[in-house]
Amino acid sequence: MLPQTGTIKAWKGDRGFGFIKPDTDGADLFVHIRDFGRLPEAPRVGDRVRYRPTQDARGRWRATDVKMQKVQSRIGPPDRGRRNPLVSRLAAKRLLIPLALVSVLTALVGKTIVELEPELSVTAEQAEQAPATHDLELARLYENRLSDVQVRGVGVVERVLPDDLEGSRHQKFILRLQSGQTLLVAHNIDLAPRLTGLEKGDQVSFNGEYEWTRHGGVVHWTHHDPAGRHEHGWLKHRGRTYQ
Structure with missing residues (x-):
């Protein structure tokens, strides 16, 4: 058509x-x-x-x-000429991450690796231990108002929200990253198990799709795709993976 x-x-x-x-x-x-x-x-x-x-x-x-x-007029467009101080702070931390991980590269032989940075690959477990790198990417997405990007990271639960029961049911909570940025997680509990016993102060790792909002962003698609067309997402909480 x-x-x-x-x-x-x-x-x-x-x-x-x-x-x-x-x-x-x-x-x-x-x-x-x-x-x-x-x-x-x-x-x-x-x-x-x-x-x-x-x-x-x-x-x-x-x-x-x-x-x-x-597009409708946006209020407060990002200033392209001025560096976001959050990104600047995280960029400094980012320089230290490859050096800190060099010592463990020899242990990667025979293990499945995932790409964390173009110049460096680490195991999935080690990737979760590098929050500054993930926070840097999320800060960049927020600064540039980008959406529809697969992301991963780790944060601490700041607030547990009521479920969204309109349409597909979603468990919702707010994470605060090490950088200070907040993310709303919308976890589809019609497709994946609910995070049980989730409380304020808990640490949650995530792999999902980022969408920009003025409050810091939303992460959804934290579950498997039954149709197999979208990258599978997940949440990790208290040693259990939910997808």
Whole structure:
């Protein structure tokens, strides 16, 4: 079908989806954050978009191949000419991480490794022990208002929120990173087990998809993808992995 234009009528930033009102007559179309591809910042109500209507396997219409045409005025855009002090502090710490890990590289032979930085690879366990590196990346995403990026890290529970029971059920809580940045975690408990006994002060490691918000960001997709199209996410709490 030919591309069409419309306006974002509703957007749930913590869930990563919304609805587009077509310029032509017709029902509102569902749209997911993944259908935008790379975005300079998160979508908002009122943004003008160009999209391609597509029917899914169940015959339901949705918007795909979505491109921004005109965005609503953003309040307080990031200052590109001034370095975020949080990023500057973390950058200094980042220089120390490769040196600290050189001594353990010889122990990596025969182990599965994951890429932490382009110039350095470490085990998954060691990656979780380098919060400054993850915090640096999350600070960069926040500073540049980027979304739809797979991230991992570790934080301390600052607040446990009530479950979101609208649509798919989500367990929600706020993590504070070592850098001071806060993240809202929206964990789909229809697809993954609930974190049991979660309390303020607990440490939680995460692997999920980041979406920008002015409060620090949201991490979702902290679960497996039944369709196998999205990278599997997870949460780790008190020695147990939830995905």
